[in-house]
Amino acid sequence: MSEKHNFGVAPVTCHSFNKDRTCMALSLNDSNVKIYKKSGPKWQETDTLSEHGQRVTSIDWAPESNRIVTCSADRNAFVWMLEGSKWKQVLVIPRINRAATCVKWSPKEDKFAVGSGSRLIAICYYDVENNWWVSRHIKKPIRSTVTCLDWHPNNVLLAAGSTDFKCRVFSGYQKEVDQKPGPTAWGSKMPFGNLMAEFSNGGGGWVHSVSFSPSGDKVAWVGHDSSVSVVDATMGNQLAVVKESFLPFMSITWVTENSMVAAGHDCNPMVFSYGEGKITVGAKLDQPQEKQSGNISAMNRFKNLDKKGTGSDTATDIKTQHQNTITQVSVHTGTKNDASKVATSGLDGNLILWDLKSLESSIQGLRIA
Amino acid sequence: MAKNTGSSKFRKVDVDQYDEDRFVDDITESGEEGGPNETEVNNITDKYQDALLHVLQNAPIESKNQAVKDRATNLLVRVLTAFKGDIDQCVKSLDGKSVDMLMKYIYRGFEIPTENSSAILLTWHQKVFAVGGLGSIMRVMTDRKRV
Numbered sequence: 001m002s003e004k005h006n007f008g009v010a011p012v013t014c015h016s017f018n019k020d021r022t023c024m025a026l027s028l029n030d031s032n033v034k035i036y037k038k039s040g041p042k043w044q045e046t047d048t049l050s051e052h053g054q055r056v057t058s059i060d061w062a063p064e065s066n067r068i069v070t071c072s073a074d075r076n077a078f079v080w081m082l083e084g085s086k087w088k089q090v091l092v093i094p095r096i097n098r099a100a101t102c103v104k105w106s107p108k109e110d111k112f113a114v115g116s117g118s119r120l121i122a123i124c125y126y127d128v129e130n131n132w133w134v135s136r137h138i139k140k141p142i143r144s145t146v147t148c149l150d151w152h153p154n155n156v157l158l159a160a161g162s163t164d165f166k167c168r169v170f171s172g173y174q175k176e177v178d179q180k181p182g183p184t185a186w187g188s189k190m191p192f193g194n195l196m197a198e199f200s201n202g203g204g205g206w207v208h209s210v211s212f213s214p215s216g217d218k219v220a221w222v223g224h225d226s227s228v229s230v231v232d233a234t235m236g237n238q239l240a241v242v243k244e245s246f247l248p249f250m251s252i253t254w255v256t257e258n259s260m261v262a263a264g265h266d267c268n269p270m271v272f273s274y275g276e277g278k279i280t281v282g283a284k285l286d287q288p289q290e291k292q293s294g295n296i297s298a299m300n301r302f303k304n305l306d307k308k309g310t311g312s313d314t315a316t317d318i319k320t321q322h323q324n325t326i327t328q329v330s331v332h333t334g335t336k337n338d339a340s341k342v343a344t345s346g347l348d349g350n351l352i353l354w355d356l357k358s359l360e361s362s363i364q365g366l367r368i369a
Numbered sequence: 370m371a372k373n374t375g376s377s378k379f380r381k382v383d384v385d386q387y388d389e390d391r392f393v394d395d396i397t398e399s400g401e402e403g404g405p406n407e408t409e410v411n412n413i414t415d416k417y418q419d420a421l422l423h424v425l426q427n428a429p430i431e432s433k434n435q436a437v438k439d440r441a442t443n444l445l446v447r448v449l450t451a452f453k454g455d456i457d458q459c460v461k462s463l464d465g466k467s468v469d470m471l472m473k474y475i476y477r478g479f480e481i482p483t484e485n486s487s488a489i490l491l492t493w494h495q496k497v498f499a500v501g502g503l504g505s506i507m508r509v510m511t512d513r514k515r516v
């Protein structure tokens with residue numbers, strides 16, 4: 001139902017899987033990227049990519065072309081290609097003067113977008129003539145750090161969440177690389193850098209994560225004001241927000257056209273469904289079993305009473321599988337349209353795979369439609 | 370040297386307001402005198418629930434006027450202090466937005482403590498927390514529209 005993998009005590013800053021999920025790239029809160037290969041039930045470390053000078057903030061592994069793009073607080077991005085058994089890097093200069101926060105390959109993998117603290121998004125594509133990755137900037141009207149990005153399936157539109165409390169949809173059209181895109185629910189004129197739509201859920205709170213639905217018609221985002229919001233472009237950009245009693249989420253992804261999984265400071269992934277203009281709160285994926293408290297000896301009982309003021313077993317672990325905030329949720333098996341497994345990684349150094357199908361049958365009230 | 374170096378007026382200039390990268394909230398503040406009607410509230414002596422609802426629904430969060438906001442805060446703290454009846458039931462009957470607004474006022478009330486307001490506010494906090502949870506407290510901290 002869930003497989004837990006531990007990578008030490010350091011937080012897993014970001015992770016990304018290759019196409020068949022036999023390999024994984026992740027960063028443990030430092031400037032290195034570690035490549036792991038699956039051998040049996042465990043992950044074996046095969047490589048360390050250490051070109052970045054500062055903390056790696058985001059990694060994305062392109063499934064078809066098998067290239068990895070990494071970005072870091074050192075204001076650079078690297079594109080890594082596998083030559084034989086070694087990873088060779090190419091430096092990309094996004095021309096940003098603050099840290100890069102997030103990076104994502106476009107669906108066709110011919111360009112990638114880098115979000116940064118310098119209040120802009122850099123769209124980078126490969127110029128064959130000059131053998132160089134060119135970057136173009138989207139600046140207006142972003143007024144603060146871009147924290148998260150997600151591409152639309154048409155390879156042109158890009159959703160970005162920012163610390164100016166807004167979620168925006170931009171056009172990342174590059175005439176050197178893209179065909180003219182057909183009209184979508186977000187609009188039909190998509191020149192580069194055009195703001196297609198801008199949303200705010202009315203409160204405050206940094207936007208931590210943004211995700212396009214599999215069809216690209218809806219955008220979901222999570223904010224620090226403990227909210228989950230969805231906008232449906234086919235219903236005239238109708239906004240649905242749910243503000244409940246949970247702690248803020250840090251990451252969200254669609255797992256079917258109508259269901260999302262979000263995870264964050266509650267250390268517990270939660271399912272949400274969207275339908276008829278409303279978001280319904282689903283169940284949590286981690287239903288902890290009550291731990292059996294063992295028999296404590298009389299001496300230990302008095303020791304605890306003296307030292308800690310309580311006579312019972314003083315366990316410091318929390319009941320969920322993740323012991324600290326979950327920072328990233330990604331689709332593991334399947335696509336955004338019909339995910340059967342999701343992976344979550346967090347500040348506790350764990351990466352856990354959740355099998356949605358078996359969880360759906362075992363947890364009452366969990367329905368992923 | 371002809372330059373007047375004796376003046377130190379420049380030391381009082383707030384350079385941060387001239388920074389072109391400065392973040393400005395784009396909330397449209399109406400600046401009007403809005404806010405709950407005090408006399409109306411004073412007249413409601415036995416229907417405390419209605420008084421509370423009235424203040425919450427007419428909260429002057431859009432107003433730029435700090436005096437209006439302070440008046441509303443004091444009014445609400447008075448209502449909470451004078452409240453007689455079942456607090457649990459009252460809180461349960463409120464909708465999400467009102468719960469968040471009430472939590473905002475409770476924290477604002479903590480900022481300006483009076484004789485025994487803190488104890489009463491703590492009781493209210495406990496009851497509202499049971500309904501609103503940690504999310505309502507997060508919204509108090511993150512909402513740009515301050516009470």
